Amino acid sequence: xxxxxxxxxxxxxxxxxxxxxxxxIPASAQEPSRVDPNAxxxxxxxxxxxxxxxxxxxxxxxxxxxxxxxxxGREWRHFRNVTLRWIGGIAILGMLALLIIFYLAxxxxxxxxxxxxxxxxxxxxxxxxxxxxxxxxxVILAISGLxxxxxxxxxxxxxxxxAFSEWSQWAKYAHNYLSFPFTLGVVLIFLMWIAGNIPNxxxxxxxxxxxxxxxxxxxxxxxxxxxxxxxxxxxxxxGGLVAATGYQLMFPFYLTGIEGMQLAHVVHAxxxxxxxxxxxxxxxxxxxxMEGAFEAMGEGTVDVNWAREHHSLWLDxxxxxxxxxxxxxxxxxxxxx
Amino acid sequence: xxxxxFLCDADRCIECNACVTACKNENEVPWGIxxxxxxxxxxxxxxxxxxxxxxxxxxxxxxxAVCPVDCFYTTEDGVVLxxxxxxxxxxxxxxxxxxxxxxxxxxxxxxxxxKMDKCTFCAGGPEADGSREEYEKYGANRLAEGKxxxxxxxxxxxxxxxxxxxxxxxxxxxxxxxxGYGSGAWxxxxxxxxxxxx
Numbered sequence: 001x002x003x004x005x006x007x008x009x010x011x012x013x014x015x016x017x018x019x020x021x022x023x024x025i026p027a028s029a030q031e032p033s034r035v036d037p038n039a040x041x042x043x044x045x046x047x048x049x050x051x052x053x054x055x056x057x058x059x060x061x062x063x064x065x066x067x068x069x070x071x072x073g074r075e076w077r078h079f080r081n082v083t084l085r086w087i088g089g090i091a092i093l094g095m096l097a098l099l100i101i102f103y104l105a106x107x108x109x110x111x112x113x114x115x116x117x118x119x120x121x122x123x124x125x126x127x128x129x130x131x132x133x134x135x136x137x138x139v140i141l142a143i144s145g146l147x148x149x150x151x152x153x154x155x156x157x158x159x160x161x162x163a164f165s166e167w168s169q170w171a172k173y174a175h176n177y178l179s180f181p182f183t184l185g186v187v188l189i190f191l192m193w194i195a196g197n198i199p200n201x202x203x204x205x206x207x208x209x210x211x212x213x214x215x216x217x218x219x220x221x222x223x224x225x226x227x228x229x230x231x232x233x234x235x236x237x238x239g240g241l242v243a244a245t246g247y248q249l250m251f252p253f254y255l256t257g258i259e260g261m262q263l264a265h266v267v268h269a270x271x272x273x274x275x276x277x278x279x280x281x282x283x284x285x286x287x288x289x290m291e292g293a294f295e296a297m298g299e300g301t302v303d304v305n306w307a308r309e310h311h312s313l314w315l316d317x318x319x320x321x322x323x324x325x326x327x328x329x330x331x332x333x334x335x336x337x
Numbered sequence: 338x339x340x341x342x343f344l345c346d347a348d349r350c351i352e353c354n355a356c357v358t359a360c361k362n363e364n365e366v367p368w369g370i371x372x373x374x375x376x377x378x379x380x381x382x383x384x385x386x387x388x389x390x391x392x393x394x395x396x397x398x399x400x401x402a403v404c405p406v407d408c409f410y411t412t413e414d415g416v417v418l419x420x421x422x423x424x425x426x427x428x429x430x431x432x433x434x435x436x437x438x439x440x441x442x443x444x445x446x447x448x449x450x451x452k453m454d455k456c457t458f459c460a461g462g463p464e465a466d467g468s469r470e471e472y473e474k475y476g477a478n479r480l481a482e483g484k485x486x487x488x489x490x491x492x493x494x495x496x497x498x499x500x501x502x503x504x505x506x507x508x509x510x511x512x513x514x515x516x517g518y519g520s521g522a523w524x525x526x527x528x529x530x531x532x533x534x535x
Contacts, residue, residue, distance in 0.1 A: 039384075040383045040384035041347075041348070041384040041386055041518075041520050042378050042379050042384050042385070042386050042520070043520055043521060044520075044521055044523055044524075044526065045521075047378070054376075054378065055376075055378075056376040056377045056378035056379070056380060056387075056388075057376070057377045057378075057380040058374050058375065058376055058377070059352070059354060059375070059377075060354070060357060060371055060374055062369070062371055062374070064437070065371060065374045065376070065437055066376055067376075067437055068376040068378065068388060068390055068436075068437075068523070068524075069390075069435050069436060069523070069524055069527055070435050070436075070437070071435045071527050072435075073399055073432060073433040073434055073435050074399065074433075074435070076403075076432055076433060077399045077402055077403050077433045080403050080429070080432075080433070081402060081403060147405070148405045148427065148429075149405075151405060151406075152404075152405055152406065152407055156406070156407060161406070161407065161408075161423055162422075162423070164406060165406045165408070165422070165423040165424075165425060168405060168406050168425050169425045172425050172426070172427060249428065252428060252431075252450075258431070258432065258437070261428075261432055262432050265432060
């Protein structure tokens, strides 16, 4: 019968297979070598020598958790807790000290020829709106940002854990949300003032004469002098940097992994504290540092004598455009090009 | 007091992920968060090893050092815990952690970070031991009941060890001596600045 034949054939095959296996075993089994499953195994030290982190495969959906160990956080910790506090402290307190010393030594820069009583439009309502929107956001972003770096050692001991957490939570919300109008402001500032902020020869002369900061010198300038151009480019480049890096921290893993976020934080923080230091100087010269300067961003107009002393070439341009020519020729001024 | 530690014997881990599942279940871990995960290194190649990893409850914990609101604390058992009432979800502990332990439920602004969640060594949080608030925020407090973390307790190959650091180090050393090999206590050098040599 067919089924018996199949059984016999199977038994024969099984017997042959058994004989082959049994005859093959002694060759390998008689050697008493200890199997070392660790001979080719990965080791932590070995992997760290190859890369600065250990990564593998995970079977859970969260693929980011496939990074097993990443000690790079240690350097970032040192930056956040030590380096950044030094950089920030020196930059901000140093700038404050400089400004105080400068104010005590020089005092407010007066309009030397006194106020003429006649004014000229310097910034339009739109320009002032953009400036103050960006400025308000900046101040809140700066305070809430400094809170993250300096709040724990300075403010927390004063107000206690609960109050400090509550305040920091709101500060974080403000920091996240106000980043959007701030970024918009930086973009608008870039577009709206780019024309007057391209460096030119007049700036070299202005810088050589120290911007007239010492003594009674008034180097000529167009709408923006070299110092203002510096502030402009710091706002555009610094603002762009803090925005680009800030969004990476706000939207984790959209663009970068954890090393990218550590780096983004370093750039964000260093750019931000330097930005704050520069803005302190900007606020100083726009308020108590110089008579007649605040009105430019306040009401949008400046006194003609202020304009003549600080932006002589701009005043000439404006007068030429409107047909007024009452600017006395200044012997020291470079001719308008 | 005992100084609690985790130790994963990678030569025993079979990547069954039961520790991951047990942890999620025991602690009612929020969606999208895994307090523990199993990472397979050199997957499919000779020398492949799997390591179960969670918060290592570091000595001189980086998360605690960088926290802007100082919401971390270390228990007398050496377990690193945090207060979700104080946490503001800034993400700094996550940048600093070498083990990727801190995670954030995506409930905050722009779907980003809520209050941080991480392994508690099954030791709950600052609320009263065994209270309902504690369970809802942090999960089980097995330590207060005299039990060890469930991930290690139910590990089928006893690869994952949890408990007094000296005791589990001794168990691991004995294993290495008996079988003649061991790929080391993964993460110990980073977390505790010490490794087990046998």
